[in-house]
Each structure stands twice: as structure tokens, then as C-alpha cells.
Amino acid sequence: MQSELEQFRAMVRSVVSTEIEPHIDAWEAEGIFPAHELFPKLAAHGLLGLGFGPEDGGEGAPLEYQMVFSEELGRGNAAGVTMAINVQMHMATPSLAQFGTPALKAKYLAPAIRGEHVAAIAVTEPDAGSDVAGITTKAERDGDDWVISGAKTFITNATQADWFCMLVRTSDEGGYRGMSQIIVPADTPGFEVVRKLDKVGNRSSDTAELRLDGARVPVSNTIGEIGRGFQQQMSQFVIERLSACFSIAGSAEWALAKTRDYLKLREVFGEPLERRQYPVFKLTELSADVELLKALNEKMCRMLNNGEDITREATVGKLHAGRTYRNVADAAMQFHGGIGYMEESWTARYYRDARLSSIGGGADEVMLQVLARMDGYTV
The missing domain is CATH 1.10.540.10 (Acyl-CoA dehydrogenase/oxidase, N-terminal domain)
Structure with missing residues (x-):
């Protein structure tokens, strides 16, 4: 293969x-x-x-x-x-x-x-980010329809999406219970994209706030079992973390190669930076971090192909990948010096984009909480 x-x-x-x-x-x-x-x-x-x-x-x-x-x-x-x-x-x-x-x-x-529809995932709310159990967007059943009201924010692809996989409350049960995943088409009356958000990085990706006020969609748009949305979303989060590990490995490897090439060209005190121990050792250490991430990615592929649960591995990977991405971005800018801080350099965008990796898709602190609970702690 x-x-x-x-x-x-x-x-x-x-x-x-x-x-x-x-x-x-x-x-x-x-x-x-x-x-x-x-x-x-x-x-x-x-x-x-x-x-x-x-x-x-x-x-x-x-x-x-x-x-x-x-x-x-x-x-x-x-x-x-x-x-x-x-x-x-x-x-x-x-x-x-x-x-x-x-x-x-x-x-x-x-x-x-087929690429004919653009899709988006709508979970996060103004008062419920990492705490998914705290979402309040509510869908009430009216015959064969759901009537949905609430708000979502930080939604990627939102201004272009044809439909949203939306996590909402479909019962009065609190906490993790009583949620469902529902497909909400973008042209649903009562649904609107309120505003496009202005982000620090990842600027080519549109991100927006959503509002629903009596938006009516068929109950048949429910994904899976009514009331099992939280559990389904948790499984979907695992795949999200996995994809972050994949793309960050490629991105960090690319950035390190470009930075190594620059060390050959940039002279400081009469000799190329590649002859200075600190930058060489730093890039070598970061390369080792990327190699570990790639090894974990390959392990997760084998496990998933065998039908095994990768919740722990994907959580460890997301934590490690986010930190590695940020460290690589910081080193790349540092070793490029003043030109690295200029928007004309590739390092500027890379630095801005990397910061999201420890926030989006589950913050580092959430990954640590998940792992701590898996280890038997009660935090």
C-alpha cells in the first residue's frame, strides 16, 4: 500500500x-x-x-x-x-x-x-464553548417538525454553508441528556447568519454567529436517535481531533523544512545560523516532536482500521499537536528575526494561524481534563 x-x-x-x-x-x-x-x-x-x-x-x-x-x-x-x-x-x-x-x-x-454542498458543524454557543453540556439552543416538537430557537457562534463555513449539523436540546433533561443532532438547512425561515467574525488568524476561513428564532425543520432531519445527540457528537469530536493531528503534522514538517533552509542563508556574526548550536538543537527537538506525532497518527490509523476506540489517543494527539504547532510557529518567527515579523514573510501568517490549535476543536485544558478523568482523577 x-x-x-x-x-x-x-x-x-x-x-x-x-x-x-x-x-x-x-x-x-x-x-x-x-x-x-x-x-x-x-x-x-x-x-x-x-x-x-x-x-x-x-x-x-x-x-x-x-x-x-x-x-x-x-x-x-x-x-x-x-x-x-x-x-x-x-x-x-x-x-x-x-x-x-x-x-x-x-x-x-x-x-x-460531491462538493455541491458546503457543510458546517454548529455546537458552540455564546455561553457554552468547551462545556458542551451547557448548550441552551432548544428544539421543541410540533407535530412532524422541530421548532428551534437559540444562538450559535464561532461556526466555521457558516456564511457559505448549505446546511448545518446542529446540536440542540430536544427535551428538558439537563446536562448531557436530552440533546439531538439535527440538520438545519441554511435557507430555513427563522434561521440567519447574524455576522461574520473578524479573526486573528485563519482569515481565509469564514466564521460567523448564527441565530434561530422559531426555525422549523422536519423531525426526519434528526441524525440518529432523538436524545442521543451528545453521545454522537462526542464520537464526532474524536474524528475532529484526529484530523487536526493529521494536518498539523504536515504543516509543522513543512515549516521546519523552510526554517532549516533559512538557517543556511541567514548570517549572524559572520556565519550562517545553521552553525549555531541553539537554533539547530531547537529545530532538532521540534522535529522529534513532529516525528512522535506522526507515529501516533499512524497508530491511530491502525487502531481505527481495526475498529478500536481511539478516544485517549486522539485526545493525547490533539494536546501534543496544538503545542507542537505553536512551538514550531514561534521558533520559525524567532529564527527569521525581524523579517519574520513582517507580513511579507510566510512566518507571520503561520504564527497567527497556529495559535488557534490550542483553542479550537477542544482547548488544551479540556484535553487535559478528559485525560485526567480517564486516569481516575475527579477534576
Whole structure:
């Protein structure tokens, strides 16, 4: 399979270098990329359907192919676009693929795999971020419809999305109980994108606030079992963390290679930086961190392919990946010196984009809490 993977990697690298890299500066400046133009181009190569079965219109490829795709996306210094693609493939659609009815998958999943629909995941609320149990957006049943009211925020792909995989309360049970995942089409009356948010980094990815005021959608839009939404979302979060580990490994490896090349060129006190012990040792240490992340990624692929639970591994990976990403970004800027602090340098965008890795998709502190509880602590 290794030779086939390398052929696949070469194909993905060609697609990224053709369809993303030439446009990323303009997309960053505009604060958005044209998802409805890019996604069909990715789908034409089978990329958006890698992790989905042929019965749903996907490729049914081993997980290693998703890993390679994410790594190559990470190599282009286009974190915003990478995040949007990960939302489409690994955050908004896994629950639908696993728990959705055939009719629901035909209506929403298949067009997403073909790149015709842009999908988004809507969990976070103004007063409930990492504390998913604290969400208050409510869906009340009225005959064959849900009537939904509430607010969501920090929603990636929101201004372009055709539909949202939304976690809402469907009963008065508190805490983790009584939630459901519901597909909410963007053109639903009573639903609106309130405003696009202005972020520090990942600027080519559109992020927005949502409001629902009596938005009515069919009960048949419920993904899986009513009242099991929290549990389904937790499983979806695991895949989200996995995708972050994949893309960060590729991104960090790329940034370290570029920084090593710069050390050969930049002279300080009469000799290249590559002859100075500290920067060399620092980059070597960071390379070891990336190598450990890649080894964990390969382990998670093997485990998932064997049907094993990777909750712990994905949580450890997300924590390690976020810190590694930030450390690589900091070192790259430091060793580039003054030019690294200029917007004309690749390090400026990379530094801004990297900071989200320890906040989005589950903050470092949440990863530590999950791991502590798995170790028997009661924090």
C-alpha cells in the first residue's frame, strides 16, 4: 500500500499546488475562499469522499489516505482553507454517515461528498464553548417538525454553508441528556447568519454567529436517535481531533523544512545560523516532536482500521499537536528575526494561524481534563 499512498500523495500535492496555493494570499486578504468553487474540484479527485463508504458515494479508502490528504493540505500555509475542508469531511458529516437514515444521507451527505454542498458543524454557543453540556439552543416538537430557537457562534463555513449539523436540546433533561443532532438547512425561515467574525488568524476561513428564532425543520432531519445527540457528537469530536493531528503534522514538517533552509542563508556574526548550536538543537527537538506525532497518527490509523476506540489517543494527539504547532510557529518567527515579523514573510501568517490549535476543536485544558478523568482523577 505504501507505493499507492505515495502516488496518492503526489496527486494531492499537485491539486493543492494548483487549486489552493496560487490563490491563498488573495483569499486571506478577502477573508474568505470560494468553497462552492473549490470543493467540486477536490471532489472530482475523490478527495472529499475518502472516508465514506461507496454506498454513500464515497471512496471507502483506508484511513491512511485521509491522513496523507490532511498532511498535504497542511504543507501549503493555508490553515484557514484546511480547517474548512476538515469541517466538511471530519466534523459536520461523520455523525450523518454513521447514524443518518438513507434518505437523510442521500439529501445531505451525498451532495457534500460531491462538493455541491458546503457543510458546517454548529455546537458552540455564546455561553457554552468547551462545556458542551451547557448548550441552551432548544428544539421543541410540533407535530412532524422541530421548532428551534437559540444562538450559535464561532461556526466555521457558516456564511457559505448549505446546511448545518446542529446540536440542540430536544427535551428538558439537563446536562448531557436530552440533546439531538439535527440538520438545519441554511435557507430555513427563522434561521440567519447574524455576522461574520473578524479573526486573528485563519482569515481565509469564514466564521460567523448564527441565530434561530422559531426555525422549523422536519423531525426526519434528526441524525440518529432523538436524545442521543451528545453521545454522537462526542464520537464526532474524536474524528475532529484526529484530523487536526493529521494536518498539523504536515504543516509543522513543512515549516521546519523552510526554517532549516533559512538557517543556511541567514548570517549572524559572520556565519550562517545553521552553525549555531541553539537554533539547530531547537529545530532538532521540534522535529522529534513532529516525528512522535506522526507515529501516533499512524497508530491511530491502525487502531481505527481495526475498529478500536481511539478516544485517549486522539485526545493525547490533539494536546501534543496544538503545542507542537505553536512551538514550531514561534521558533520559525524567532529564527527569521525581524523579517519574520513582517507580513511579507510566510512566518507571520503561520504564527497567527497556529495559535488557534490550542483553542479550537477542544482547548488544551479540556484535553487535559478528559485525560485526567480517564486516569481516575475527579477534576
